[in-house]
Amino acid sequence: MKRRILAVLLTLAILLCGCGKTPAQTEAPATEPIPVQTAAPETQPREILPETTVPEPAPEDLVRVADYIPGIYQELMYATDQNFTGQVIYDFSDAYLRYGTVKKLAAVCEDLAELELSIKIWDGFRPVSAQFRLWEVCPDPAFVANPQKGYSSHSRGNTVDVTLVGKDGTELEMPTGFDNFTARADRDYSDCTEAAAAHAELLEILMEKHGFKGYSAEWWHFSDTEEYPVEENFSPAQKEGT
DSSP states (O other): OHHHHHHHHHHHHHHHTTTTOOOOOOOOOOSSOOOOOOOOOOSSOOOOOOOOOOOOOOTTOEEEHHHHSTTOEEOOGGGSSOSTTSSOOOSOOSOEEEHHHHHHHHHHHHHHHTTTEEEEEEEOOOOHHHHHHHHHHOOOTTTSOOTTTOOOGGGGTOEEEEEEEETTSOBOOOSSOTTOOSGGGSTTOTTSOHHHHHHHHHHHHHHHHTTEEEETTEEEEEEESSOOOOOSSOOHHHHHHO
16 A cells, blocks of 8 residues: 555656746836848749648557657567567567557656656567567467467557666666566566565556556556557568668
8 A cells, every 4th residue: 555655646746746836027128119120122032932741640550659759768678589588589679659559658758757767668569470479489378479369469559568767767676577477577566575566556557547558467568548450561670671
């Protein structure tokens, strides 16, 4: 209970930040009018160029997270051998998610910035080919979704594995590391330190506040409550090569 209260108080501190600020005073008008210089008329009309704007992506578009959340930390564990398989699973290093999901994650980051904290992404969109690769390495449904029976929610582009970090990117103490399949990784938080529990609960509170739902067995795993279909054709590796 104390841990939950601490996490709630930290969240309230974010929401109350900025209260009590007074508007800036307006300057008194000048006592004497300021002469305005007028430019000489142009002899030739200027060419008016059409405005060019980049259209905002649709909510279902898969986008590179770092393009819309500048400075977010990333360490895609399946792009390295530092995961439970001990092997590299996919060949790209930037996280991709649905644009609608990215906007929600950006809101979480804004709240955390008030506490001088941020997020590190461990896994985002996972291509279907990577899911088959995981199953090939570890054909155990207790740890990996069997792609023959249904793909991982990561292949929908609305699921992200994250942890909390300080503003310099240093990871905060959490109940476990990534891909820990013991009981300590669940959302009970009774078998870890007070600090780890408070950090995990703060992350959970803010992610749920902005439209995510956590997976009970993995404190780091969150899915957008907005559903998207499995994406079978998108390739982050090809995007990074363009």
